[in-house]
Amino acid sequence: MQKYFKKIFFQQSKMANNxxxxxxKGYNQQDYNNYIHQTIDQxxxxxxxxxxxxxxxxxxxxxxxxxFNNPDQLRSDLDAIYEQWETNAKIQLKRVEIFRLIMLMYLGLLERDFSQGGFYLIDxxxxxxxxxxxxxxxxxxxxxxxxTFYLNQETIKDExxxxxKNSITKEDFNKKFEECNNQVIDFEFSELKNEIHYNSTVVDFADENIGGLVLDTWNCAQEEIIMLLYPEAITCMIFIPKMKETEAVLIENVKKYSNYTGYEKSFISFPSEDIKENYNVLAIDAKPFxxxxxxxxxxxxxxxLKCYAGFELSLKNKPNCVISTGKWGCGIFRGNIYLKTLIQFVSYAIATNQVKQSNSKIIINCANDQHLFKFGTTLKQWLQQYGTQLKLINLKxxxxxxxxxxxxxxxxxxxxELIDQIFKILTKDIPQFQTLSQNSKSNDKVDEPQYDIEQEEGQNEKFNKNIESQQQDQEQNQKGYIITNQQKVALAAFAFGIFLARVYIYQS
Incomplete structure (x- = not known):
């Protein structure tokens, strides 16, 4: 019976892939070569x-x-792409092969039975x-x-x-999250855009349907812009299906063929003067809120988990490239800029620890967001003032x-008031978290922590005194500032409960 259900599942999966x-399109015509030539001429x-x-x-x-000199080779190459991706979740293509796929899309020579609204358009x-x-x-x-490709084909076609694709299990991520605390990270806040930095892995604030709505007539947000600047990446819509919550996709060695100003309906493109540099595009989809x-x-x-899947993939495959990210999921998905920044820092720190990359850096590009840029520059000042680095334990x-x-x-x-509380947490000296019990309750849930009650009460008392001292300092530095009752409740809850939850129990 078990084999029967496995067989059914495999058949359904294969049907979905098909x-x-x-x-x-038109391959079954008697003279397919002539069909292509006519399509080009018309x-x-x-x-x-x-x-x-x-x-x-x-x-x-x-x-x-x-x-398009060999139609039969076109078909076999297309089949090979799907087979390699399905088997290895990885594929290597020459730049001229990418150009061929783009021209198939441009000329409307591809078709499939799958439809997802404006997503995954291949025409x-x-x-x-x-x-x-x-x-x-x-x-x-x-x-x-x-x-540009045509004019430079002799020098770039064989690159x-x-x-x-990186797929992470929740159990594996939980383990990595728990075992790592003291990792420090090198970070930078800039007023630039993600795609400005040379030799970088550019984070695509992706939709789970990779490529987004780049080929529709209405939308041009961050992902669509990334795809238009690095059009070789558009080919991912041919063979990479919808990403799961535990997956991320990296596209290595794309070239930047255009620059731009504006956003959505105000988007204006102009040619890039230099295509010597290579970039990478990292697709991680945020959740809408x-x-x-x-x-x-x-x-x-x-x-x-999503960020970790992407950052680990990038650091493993392109260790010498900085990760250039920013307000991930903070546009129409309404993510909070401070929360999303800290989430990216935590995942990046864990990935850095796992890959053992000590020379890596993450850049948060704020573009026109002065609040986020102020947050970043002030955080740097606090860290310098206290003579410390940004540690994972503080980020947690x-x-x-x-x-x-x-x-x-x-x-x-x-x-x-709240931002300064975050700064104090990020710069203070925090002892190591207590380790979790090794006994598992289930295969997919993290165990409850084992506490030393007397030690925990002492830590609470010490921490509460520290918070009181911090609040007194804050009152002196922020005279005349009024804090809401809701904020007081939040801070009191933080002071009372922080050491009762010293171990993060992130589970599915």
């Missing part, structure tokens, strides 16, 4: 790739006789036929990529891009503080 897989959007007739003719011949017909400003700018990015409380243990745990405790009665509204507009 639905997602693309096939060559595409009016390709007529102005080059201004001169000779250049345009050379480009068209390149497509017909080098890119660029919508942005080619729509005359809106946004579609014109999206198409401009794609056409500039096409032209490799690598697509890989339209009505749900993002400060709960369960929701924080979900975001920690700051997360616990935010779980104890704090909400998004209380942290709006740089609430000085």
């Amino acid at each position: 639905v997602f897989q693309c096939r060559l 595409d009016e959007t390709l007529l102005d790739i080059f201004q001169d007739q000779e250049g345009q003719l050379g480009f068209n011949n390149y497509l017909k006789h080098e890119i 660029m017909v919508y942005i080619k036929s729509n005359k809106s400003h946004l579609c014109e700018q999206k198409l401009k990015c794609i056409k500039h990529y096409i032209k 490799y891009l690598v697509f890989s 339209y009505s749900e409380d993002q400060f709960t243990k369960e929701n924080i745990y979900r975001e920690l 405790e700051s997360i616990l503080f935010l779980q104890n009665g704090i909400n998004d509204g209380m942290l709006q507009n740089y609430n000085t």
Whole structure:
């Protein structure tokens, strides 16, 4: 019976994969080669790739006789991509192979039975036929990529891009979370955008449907912009299905073909002057918080796990590249900028410890957010003042503080009282957490901690006195500041309960 159910599950999984897989449109025609040539000749959007007739003719011949010269090879290559990804969760493709996939999408030569609204579009017909400003700018990015690759093909065509997925089990993450406390991290806050930094892994604030809505006619948020600047990454929508909560995807060695200003409907693209540099794109999808409380243990745990899956993958595969991130999930998903920053720091510290990367750095790009940039620069000042580094054990405790009665509204507009409490937690000397009992209750739940009651009461008393002293100092430094009753309750709960929860019990 068990074998029967396994067989059924495998068959259903295979059917789902077959639905997602693309096939060559018109492949069964008697003269498929001629069908491709006619498609190229009839595409009016390709007529102005080059201004001169000779250049345009050379480009068209390149497509017909080098890119699409072997239809049978096209089909076998496509099948091989799906097989490798399904088997290894990793695939290596030459830049010219990526170009071929992009041109299949551009010319509308791919089709599949799978549909997900505006997600996972594999045909660029919508942005080619729509005359809106946004579609014109999206198409401009794609056409500039096409032209730039063609002009530089001899030097870049055989370079490799690598697509890989990292899958983390909750049990494995729990273990890594518990066994690591003293890891320090190197961090930086900048006023730039994620994609500005050379030699970096650029964090794509992704949708779980990787690639987002890059090829639809209405949307151009952070993920869509990333895909347009690094259009080689768009090919992920051909073969990488929806990410699970425990998964992240890394695309290595993409080139940046365009720059931009604006956002959404104000997006404007212009050519990148230098394509010598390579970048990496790390796709991690945040959870939307339209009505749900993002400060709960369960929701924080979900975001920690997701970030860890991505950062571990990046540090393993591209250890010499800084991670360039920012306000992950803080736009339309309504994530709190301080909570999300601390979550990313915690996951990054654990990943750094596991990969043993002492020279790595994470950059939080604040762009136009002066509150977040002030938070970062002030944190640096506090750490320098106390002669310490940012440690994982302190980051964990700051997360616990935010779980104890704090909400998004209380942290709006740089609430000085609460922000300073976070700074004090991040800079104080904290003893090692007590270890958990080795006896397991279940395979997927962390054990209850074993406490020394007298020791814990002494720690509570000492901590309460420390908090009272900190509050007195704060009153002297912040004269005239009024704290709300809700904030008082949160701080009291933090002072009373912090050492009763010294071990974080993050479980599914």
